[in-house]
Amino acid sequence: MSLEVILEAENLAKMYKRGRSEVVRALEGVNVKMYAAELILLYGPSGSGKSTMLNLLSGLDNPTEGTIKFMGEDISEFSEKKLTTFRRENVGFVFQDWKLIPNLNAYENVEAPMYPSNMPSNELRTEAISTLRELDLLDREHHFPGELSGGEQQRVAIARAIMKKPKIIFADEPTGNLDKTTGNLIMRVLKRVCRQGTTVIVATHNEELKDYADKIIYLDDGKMISQSQ
Numbered sequence: 001m002s003l004e005v006i007l008e009a010e011n012l013a014k015m016y017k018r019g020r021s022e023v024v025r026a027l028e029g030v031n032v033k034m035y036a037a038e039l040i041l042l043y044g045p046s047g048s049g050k051s052t053m054l055n056l057l058s059g060l061d062n063p064t065e066g067t068i069k070f071m072g073e074d075i076s077e078f079s080e081k082k083l084t085t086f087r088r089e090n091v092g093f094v095f096q097d098w099k100l101i102p103n104l105n106a107y108e109n110v111e112a113p114m115y116p117s118n119m120p121s122n123e124l125r126t127e128a129i130s131t132l133r134e135l136d137l138l139d140r141e142h143h144f145p146g147e148l149s150g151g152e153q154q155r156v157a158i159a160r161a162i163m164k165k166p167k168i169i170f171a172d173e174p175t176g177n178l179d180k181t182t183g184n185l186i187m188r189v190l191k192r193v194c195r196q197g198t199t200v201i202v203a204t205h206n207e208e209l210k211d212y213a214d215k216i217i218y219l220d221d222g223k224m225i226s227q228s229q
């Protein structure tokens with residue numbers, strides 16, 4: 001495994017205010033380094049802080065305390081513009097609500113994030129088709145999201161996230177609500193992408209995904225209780 005540090009969190013914490021006086025400590029005291037070509041599982045029960053941690057690491061939300069460095073640069077110091085570029089160029093998201101574009105078909109949803117691109121359009125097409133094939137979606141190419149099952153939409157979202165070969169993929173319960181076979185297919189694809197250099201960070205409470213992980217971060221009640229290599 002490469003030892004290039006891609007993401008580093010130091011003393012990361014997120015507090016939410018609930019009502020007038022209650023403070024929810026959704027995450028606290030997290031210190032972690034994530035390397036290139038590493039598949040990291042954020043593992044813990046519901047409410048333990050997994051999604052909160054993904055949102056902070058991806059710059060979608062700001063920490064209450066602590067810093068996050070992407071390849072050595074503190075993302076809290078990024079301007080809005082730099083943050084947008086960071087996400088567009090380096091990050092793939094697979095979130096629970098897949099946010100496919102409803103008036104684009106499966107193929108177009110996968111290809112859309114590639115624009116603007118320096119790649120010739122025939123190469124883009126070849127890449128999109130091979131990604132759809134890998135996720136067993138080739139016969140759904142022309143279907144719009146409204147014509148796809150939940151699991152198919154989830155796989156389109158994964159195809160879209162891996163198309164641009166990002167530095168990091170953030171996936172929140174990527175196998176949630178899926179049958180075992182489809183869940184394993186998705187994890188194998190994420191593992192393949194990871195072996196080609198992408199850091200893949202998966203939040204889950206599904207114990208079966210542990211076999212795919214290079215590193216498991218155990219969260220409980222907002223705290224990192226342990227880390228396994």
Ligand SMILES: Nc1ncnc2c1ncn2[C@@H]1O[C@H](COP(=O)(O)OP(=O)(O)OP(=O)(O)O)[C@@H](O)[C@H]1O
Pocket residue numbers: 016017018024025026044045046047048049050051052053205
């Ligand atoms: N916007 C918010 N305002 C107040 N509290 C919040 C907010 N978002 C999350 N929380 C609280 O922070 C804690 C961690 O939530 P988080 O969504 O990170 O959990 P999770 O581990 O992803 O859970 P799940 O497995 O159910 O998705 C929970 O107690 C939750 O109620």
Ligand SMILES: [Mg+2]
Pocket residue numbers: 050051052172203
């Ligand atoms: Mg969650």
